[in-house]
Amino acid sequence: MESISQLTDLIARGETSARATVEAALDRAETLNESLNAFLAIDREGAVKRAEEIDAGQSAGETSLHGVPIAIKDNICVRGMQTSCGSRILGPYQPPYNATAIDRLLQAGAIVIGKTNCDEFAMGSSNENSAFGPVRNPWDTSRVPGGSSGGSAAAVAAGIVPVALGSDTGGSVRQPASLCGVIGLKPTYGRVSRYGLVAFGSSLDQIGVFARNATDAALVLQTIAGRDPHDATTADVPVPNYADALKSDINGMRIGVSRALLGEGLDAEVRAAIEKAIDAYKDLGAEIVDVDLPHAKYAIAVYYIIATAEASSNLARYDGVRYGFRAEEAPALRDMYRKTRDEGFGPEVKRRIMLGTYVLSAGYYDAYYLKAQKVRMLLRQDFANAFARCDAVVTPTSPTPAFKFGEKVDDPLAMYLNDVYTVTANLAGVPGISVPCGLSSEGLPIGMQLLGPYWSEANLLRLTHAYQTAHPFEGTPKIHA
Amino acid sequence: MNITESDIEKIAQLAHLEITDEERKMFAPQISEIVTYVEQLNAIDTSVVEPALGGLTPEGERTESSRRDEIQPSLGQKVALEQAPDPASGHFRVPKVLG
Numbered sequence: 111m112e113s114i115s116q117l118t119d120l121i122a123r124g125e126t127s128a129r130a131t132v133e134a135a136l137d138r139a140e141t142l143n144e145s146l147n148a149f150l151a152i153d154r155e156g157a158v159k160r161a162e163e164i165d166a167g168q169s170a171g172e173t174s175l176h177g178v179p180i181a182i183k184d185n186i187c188v189r190g191m192q193t194s195c196g197s198r199i200l201g202p203y204q205p206p207y208n209a210t211a212i213d214r215l216l217q218a219g220a221i222v223i224g225k226t227n228c229d230e231f232a233m234g235s236s237n238e239n240s241a242f243g244p245v246r247n248p249w250d251t252s253r254v255p256g257g258s259s260g261g262s263a264a265a266v267a268a269g270i271v272p273v274a275l276g277s278d279t280g281g282s283v284r285q286p287a288s289l290c291g292v293i294g295l296k297p298t299y300g301r302v303s304r305y306g307l308v309a310f311g312s313s314l315d316q317i318g319v320f321a322r323n324a325t326d327a328a329l330v331l332q333t334i335a336g337r338d339p340h341d342a343t344t345a346d347v348p349v350p351n352y353a354d355a356l357k358s359d360i361n362g363m364r365i366g367v368s369r370a371l372l373g374e375g376l377d378a379e380v381r382a383a384i385e386k387a388i389d390a391y392k393d394l395g396a397e398i399v400d401v402d403l404p405h406a407k408y409a410i411a412v413y414y415i416i417a418t419a420e421a422s423s424n425l426a427r428y429d430g431v432r433y434g435f436r437a438e439e440a441p442a443l444r445d446m447y448r449k450t451r452d453e454g455f456g457p458e459v460k461r462r463i464m465l466g467t468y469v470l471s472a473g474y475y476d477a478y479y480l481k482a483q484k485v486r487m488l489l490r491q492d493f494a495n496a497f498a499r500c501d502a503v504v505t506p507t508s509p510t511p512a513f514k515f516g517e518k519v520d521d522p523l524a525m526y527l528n529d530v531y532t533v534t535a536n537l538a539g540v541p542g543i544s545v546p547c548g549l550s551s552e553g554l555p556i557g558m559q560l561l562g563p564y565w566s567e568a569n570l571l572r573l574t575h576a577y578q579t580a581h582p583f584e585g586t587p588k589i590h591a
Numbered sequence: 592m593n594i595t596e597s598d599i600e601k602i603a604q605l606a607h608l609e610i611t612d613e614e615r616k617m618f619a620p621q622i623s624e625i626v627t628y629v630e631q632l633n634a635i636d637t638s639v640v641e642p643a644l645g646g647l648t649p650e651g652e653r654t655e656s657s658r659r660d661e662i663q664p665s666l667g668q669k670v671a672l673e674q675a676p677d678p679a680s681g682h683f684r685v686p687k688v689l690g
Contacts, residue, residue, distance in 0.1 A: 206666060298648060344654070410628075411629040415632075426607070432675055440686055442688070449609055451609070460610065464608065468622070483643045484641070484642045485632050488635070488637070523621075523628055539651075
């Protein structure tokens, strides 16, 4: 499938139109959805109408994403389409406004073709927590696509769209990118506006980008990054030209490796692929330095206190009053809340709300929540110390390639441990990217993760581009357009 | 920390969640196991550590996010009520508060 610049060139030269491009993407989405379940909603009518407007020149002329079809995770608000968050509790909800990231994509000429499936409220690492059935991995449909943004990852991997948006609270962009063999970028906290992203863990959430190459990821990040008055946590930091950053080589860049993170619990084939990628960077002129992140081993414990605490608070708003689903036959207000939330939420969301309620409850706040915030500070210092010595740290993205459906579904703690390499970036607020770096003996993608200092997305994309240019990712998923 | 089924019931009450007997039986050992896992943090000495207070970077903390106190456009009553399960005369109608 064409890259963004190839598509926009073809459209600009009149060799194809936005309408033909978008109709082809819609056809692929509809056909492949039977096997992948990647989309919860496909907006043929709206997308074709917008493509016609773009072809007729009713939208701004030469734009960076002119006529480019894009898929959006179903927890990011797009006006006129559903936002379900993979949950029943939102019922037929249609947001009356666009997320800021969506407004910016539309302004750049992108066309939203549909909303992608995800774990309910972005809580999960396998997509098995979607109320509408899991997305299946295009490389092997008996395996999970990862989560929570599994639909967006699968849509890009299967060649339905060149790029998609997801959200990443503890790895929900990077981990499915790794399991589906595509790039997944989580920006620095405050780089992309969260306005219109349904809140899960407000101090951790960032909108992220799925793409097949660094250039496309750079173009989308360029479009959505920057200060937004609607989100007070976006930072007033200039947005660099990401595409320009890809042009220079990586000679002399320093890449940190934490040997402790390549030890116990890591699949041997994943370890071998990461070692090979480290050697590849050496060959490209990077300097490899040892770094230590002594508190990274506590990251899962810290994360599952802070993320659930924030979720229990954020999800209190789903009460059947202002929008979404309301349970019938509740005689009094309190019963209505309880029944609505019982019938509307799935088991993982309930588990996390309860865990978060517990760690915030009287008598336990200091022991759990405050303690976790202190260890989070130690983890931030670990990264500051590491980045004093290197430009990026390389780790695996996921300890294993894609696993089978049902393998971990009855053991929540085992499922949480999948996130061991990804949650650190959200706790520290630093950017991270997952890059395909090989296939397992079973033909499943393996991803490496690069983590960088705050606002270093340009460097991460440069490192990704250099690696992909020297080592193009081989292989095509079984389910592919 | 062992979380009992009656603890689960109390937590569910706090969280406005109605849960079945089956869920109570499932959640008690699962949440016990997770809480026991996170208690490994007790082994770390944090006596001189200031807690993190959110996700902001230093640049994010320095960003001025207040604005002039001027009226901005907003959704308006009609649009705000369009998605309500039971709107009535410009209000959100709910079941009686005292049961």
